[in-house]
Amino acid sequence: MELIQQIVDGLGRGSIYALLALGIAVIFGVMHMVNFAHGELITVSAYTSYWLLTSGFDWWYVALAIIVVAAISSVVIEFVAFRWVRGAPDFTMLMTSFGVHFLVQALFVMYVSANFRQFPRPDWIFNTWKIGAINLEIYDLAVIATTLITLLGTYCLLQHTMFGISLRAAAEDFDAAHLMGIRSNRVIRGAFFLSGLLAGVAAVFWLMRSGQAGPVAGLNPMLKGVLAALIGGLGSLSGAVLGGFALGLVEVLLIARLPTEVVGLTDGIVFVLIALLFVFRPQGLITVHHVERV
Amino acid sequence: MDSGLLNVENLNTRYGSIRAIRRVGLTVKAGEIVCLIGPNGAGKTTLLGTVAGLLNPVQGQVVFNNVDITGWSPDRVLRAGLSLVPEHRRIFGNFTVRENLLVGGVTLSQDQRENLLEEMLDLFPVLKDKLSVSAGFLSGGEAQQLAIGRALMSNPKMLLMDEPSLGLAPVLVDVVFELISKLRDSGRTLLVVEQNAQRILNVADRAYVMRSGQVVAEGSASELSGSEDLFKTYLGGSGVAA
Ligand SMILES: Nc1ncnc2c1ncn2[C@@H]1O[C@H](COP(=O)(O)OP(=O)(O)OP(=O)(O)O)[C@@H](O)[C@H]1O
Ligand SMILES: [Mg+2]
Numbered sequence: 001m002e003l004i005q006q007i008v009d010g011l012g013r014g015s016i017y018a019l020l021a022l023g024i025a026v027i028f029g030v031m032h033m034v035n036f037a038h039g040e041l042i043t044v045s046a047y048t049s050y051w052l053l054t055s056g057f058d059w060w061y062v063a064l065a066i067i068v069v070a071a072i073s074s075v076v077i078e079f080v081a082f083r084w085v086r087g088a089p090d091f092t093m094l095m096t097s098f099g100v101h102f103l104v105q106a107l108f109v110m111y112v113s114a115n116f117r118q119f120p121r122p123d124w125i126f127n128t129w130k131i132g133a134i135n136l137e138i139y140d141l142a143v144i145a146t147t148l149i150t151l152l153g154t155y156c157l158l159q160h161t162m163f164g165i166s167l168r169a170a171a172e173d174f175d176a177a178h179l180m181g182i183r184s185n186r187v188i189r190g191a192f193f194l195s196g197l198l199a200g201v202a203a204v205f206w207l208m209r210s211g212q213a214g215p216v217a218g219l220n221p222m223l224k225g226v227l228a229a230l231i232g233g234l235g236s237l238s239g240a241v242l243g244g245f246a247l248g249l250v251e252v253l254l255i256a257r258l259p260t261e262v263v264g265l266t267d268g269i270v271f272v273l274i275a276l277l278f279v280f281r282p283q284g285l286i287t288v289h290h291v292e293r294v
Numbered sequence: 295m296d297s298g299l300l301n302v303e304n305l306n307t308r309y310g311s312i313r314a315i316r317r318v319g320l321t322v323k324a325g326e327i328v329c330l331i332g333p334n335g336a337g338k339t340t341l342l343g344t345v346a347g348l349l350n351p352v353q354g355q356v357v358f359n360n361v362d363i364t365g366w367s368p369d370r371v372l373r374a375g376l377s378l379v380p381e382h383r384r385i386f387g388n389f390t391v392r393e394n395l396l397v398g399g400v401t402l403s404q405d406q407r408e409n410l411l412e413e414m415l416d417l418f419p420v421l422k423d424k425l426s427v428s429a430g431f432l433s434g435g436e437a438q439q440l441a442i443g444r445a446l447m448s449n450p451k452m453l454l455m456d457e458p459s460l461g462l463a464p465v466l467v468d469v470v471f472e473l474i475s476k477l478r479d480s481g482r483t484l485l486v487v488e489q490n491a492q493r494i495l496n497v498a499d500r501a502y503v504m505r506s507g508q509v510v511a512e513g514s515a516s517e518l519s520g521s522e523d524l525f526k527t528y529l530g531g532s533g534v535a536a
Contacts, residue, residue, distance in 0.1 A: 162400055169386055169397045175348060176384040181372040181401040181448055 012140030014248020015147035020225025023195035029171030039222025046213035067200030074196025233284025305354030332504035375451030387430030398447030435466030
């Protein structure tokens, strides 16, 4: 019984990781860049929530606003920063994404505040649903359901629309896609928009639970997203989703089983497990074949 | 301006300090099949890449259909009506055959795309039964036909082909050359790079010979194919197909 609760809990956590990892994998696919600035979308969303909630808006509107703001911010960051390093050496792109990460953080410290600010969480997230001896959190069920719907929508978009086909083509072989008439601007901006939307959905649930905004609010979710994408085999979209759920499950199961005095080591143990995974499967869970970018 | 559909003038392209092509000029008229032959490293791929927009020339001009397309990005060049079947085919291995063809028609309307897809299946009947097969599982010959079909899906005014017979078994090489003849007979304009000099000269109207980044000979296909000198001097040995 406890195990079922833990699995639901883990899948809830994993859902958020999966959405973040998918966004990171989408961008990696078209640009070959690990976007360490992905968490900044959560930071921006967190401040949006803080301002709107403290101005008296209802969480439903705030959730919608978060998704819109995250998607737009993602496109803006691409336009301002990443556009200039397209096709640059991997290291240049890595440094740029770190640069954006620290720059956005610094901007919030300088012009807003270095401190965390609390905002009200919706009260239903603490409700539980009893089925016999099982006690499920409504929050977890809501995250899982929303994530599944979002993933299904994303899947249909990628499989059945020309935009989706273009995006996948560019991820597999950018030059060949370019030769087919796919516009790099459009496909890269589209990738950032999609990635931002996914981050927005993740942000809604992450923030409902954390209830706070701060300059480093995005750091933890970014790390989890990058890790999950790595676990899945960077660039594989299904791998990223799988990696997210796996990471969430492992974390929850570990926390539940570790003796209380070493629970603080959970993250460390997770890293060791990931290192072990890479010893045995350097390509991550799912192997993708794509042509090197020039 | 020349009367050709494609006019390349004084084109120079570098990879860093390497001058891969130098002062290259060529013309392809509408309805013509022109071939470009020459040994490995002669600069044939570089020339097609520069025309198609994958590479930026340091000097020179590419005029297509009376428009100066020098330095245009590949997607713009394609929209202008010039489509490249790249070296090594570069089909999308994770895609189904159908998806590969659809990508080729990304610039068209939905209706046009569906119509052209049907046309391609008539032209390449082998692909018909494989529409939902992952393209990574196709044989070399099927993959080459898919690559050509995908390039034709944009309904181009002219097709550039880079070594369509490369790496194919002899029977499949025959298939590719038959296909080129078929495209010629249907009035398409083609610029084909081929290692298989003698065979491509049999189907082409005119030919250019490249060596060390430069055009060193040109002429009608029949002239060149009868020239012992050409094969001895530029193509290293006999002209008999491998
Ligand atoms: N990406 C690159 N970077 C540096 N040099 C290159 C690159 N690609 C080609 N070259 C050089 O440019 C010259 C022309 O190469 P290119 O590929 O155009 O020749 P090719 O005629 O197509 O040869 P092949 O018949 O082998 O395909 C060669 O000397 C080659 O080494
Ligand atoms: Mg070549």
